Amino acid sequence: MESMTQFRVAAEAAGAVLVECQHLVEAVTFIAERAAGDLLLPGSVSCHRVRLAEQLRGAGLNMLPVTRDQAAEAAAGVTSACFAIADTGTLVLESTAEDVRLATTLPTRHFVLLDRRKIVADGLAAVEPLRRMHQQNPRNYIAYITGPSRTADIERVLTIGVHGPKELYILLLDDWSEDLLEM
């Protein structure tokens, strides 16, 4: 199976929503429609490059400073992903900076921008970029995210959204970033 197809099938099976975008503006519009409140937008090279904050503001969204006190008030976090893993539908986020962790753990919704070219085959293929991340950043916190937060701890009934985000949106883009290590 082509890795994009495999990624889509696996991510959807894990409960993520995939959104095909031709241009960034579609992604911005989608976020504006679904955010349902204030946003957290942690610092990121790729987001900065396209002035994502301005565009989101232009679409009428409000961004809160990503601090411990305010993060808990936000409705959604917006980040990009370094790369994705096809066979399990997983997103890889360099989360060493605290603002990334706050934005991806506390709010109800998480929007992730992913370049369609940045998909590796499986967990073993992910080790090479993972190792480079370790070299680039000797102290690190790297998150593999597959679908929204879930539990089956009561009577083994699968329930979405226990501590982390309840909704995970993956916005697929072209020409966003080619570097597997870039968030």
Place this chain on the structure above:
Amino acid sequence: MSLPEGKKMNKQRSKAYQVRIDKALATPRLQQALHQFGDAYLIAREKAFAGLDFEALRQEIGAMKDDVRLNHEKYLQQFIANAQAAGATVYQAATAEDANRYIADLAKQQGVKLSVKSKSMASEETHLNKALEAAGITPLETDLGEWILQLSGQRPSHMVMPAIHMFKEEVAELFSRETGRTEVADIPHLVEVARQQLRQGYLDADMGISGANIAIAETGGIALVTNEGNARLTTTLPKTHVALVGIDKLVPTLEDAAKVIRVLPKNATGQALTSYVTWIRGAIPGGDGEKDLHIVLLDNGRSRLAEDEKCCDTSRCIRCGACANVCPVYQSVGGHVFGHIYIGAVGIILTAFFHGLDNAAELVKACIGCRSCVAVCPANIDLEGIILSLRETIADKEGLGVGKSLVFRKVMRNRKLFHSLLRAASKLQKPVTRGQRSIRHLPHFFSSLTEWRTLPAIADRPLRDIWPGQNLQAPQKKVALFGGCANDFLYPELGSDLVEVMNHLNVVVDYPQKQNCCGVPALYSGDKETAVELAKQNIDALLEGNPDAVLTTCPTCTMALQRDFVEHFKDDSPWRAKAEKLASITVDAAGYIVNQLGAADQFADLPLAQKVTYHDSCHLKRGAGVWREPRQLIETSGHQLVEMDHADRCCGFGGSYSLTSHPDIARKILEDKLQDIEKSGADCVAMDCPGCMMQMRGGLEKQESRVRVTHTIELLAAGLRAK
């Protein structure tokens, strides 16, 4: 008779354990839940592993973990150096108390009031919460299952799904008490309550405590494999992070970690991957500065386990919990009874090393030896074999009990005495059997034995006395039959049928008269000495006539001849060579016909076709790896094969397990089996084990079922006779 103090205490312990078994067996709702989970698990697991070669994956993990065990110091030092270089403080805790003290002292020093915890079996192992509370620190469990248990004052009953024994109504009651409102027993609502209630905890806590699924030597980092997201919050918000990590979690490289992660969730719950895999290396930014990371490396018996000659493979365990998921004993009594802190097959072994042999003694005996755990273990651990060796250790320490040791040492080792007693018993039982082949009721004292199944009578004349003469012109092969006690004394006609079937293939069968019991009853009771003596007698008896093969009709005997005998003599070279020779020519009858003679088609289209379902005996399928062969014989001979559900689930026989040690659990396991048999709609259930025959025939006769029980060999012989 007055027992020595130790014996008295053991008796009390056994009694107390029996009470817990009775209580669990009287909770059908729990059994139902565990059975449902077991079924759903198998389906999900199969799907998760589709297209992957499980056997190859587990060999690889086993080999990698062995490398870590053999070079432990090197990897440990590498891990520590890398973790320290990344700013972590590493503490090596020799014992549970040591680990608890370090964490509690650290919390006190830092003025911690509240500490949030994500799920950690290691912290259950050390009873960390108690130690924190004693130091005036409030531990708050944030994993939903663990929080439920904390609120109800219980311990986990499963390593991956800690509160699997609880129902939503109970959870609603606990949560209502916590919130002061009435929370309805609706699962999504209860999950939302947990989200709201625990949220503030992360923000208020000064310390987050986690475990780790993997510790990577190459990086000095840890990996957490989780679903809920609480571990991410626990390791992000509080300024101090303490990771309590068993030293057996070490792997050399990131590739090795990726390999563990590829298998762990698939084998644990049938999930392709958990929602989160979190890689943490060193002191990362947090608040205004950087976080304070402490890694507490816990030994607490792990080094002893790794150095133990018989049990060391257990160090490979990746704690997926699967060995419990598939265990018929776990499914019958749950993890609070079939476990201490760690549960299921691996729990028995870990308990012996982490919490003392005494806490494991009853658990060791409660295992029926079905090897389901072995088949599913992703680290390729022979759990059943290790549990068996622990049974020996415990028997050595505690003694066997007067009755048993008399039977094993004085009677069974003396074949003539043993067999003449069996013959005498055949006469003595007359008033009870009234000449019937099954005993339906036993008088007063023993009546509980036939309460739920009939028992076979001892045959008038054993197989050795009725061995048929054979007139083959030029036999293509000469084989010996190892009958085993059941075939010899309970079901001699099975032996005659085997001769008929083999003669049909132009194979002559000899019955070496000096053969004795295979020794499994003694071995499984922990009397290795008797087992070794019996092995010697049998090796000599069976090799004497230099047969082309030694056939068996009982897979437990097969395992004794193929595995246990070789193991007994591995350091005894003259015997070792003989044992290996015997092992190499020993084969079960169906496997011999199909694989070695390639003669299944010699039974094509026999008369008396019926609807047959097949029961896989534990030791045949998971010991000898034979399960296709009997099915092929059944179908070739013209029967309609209908599969029952859970065909390879244990029937609950287990020898003395169902007769004396744990008849009530055995009965429960049999009930499940009988249901599956009836549901299949078959006229007849075939199998290749006299023990299973005894159990299932006993159960079916007792409930007056129309389904008959037969050995595959008997089925073939009946067809040949009707031709």
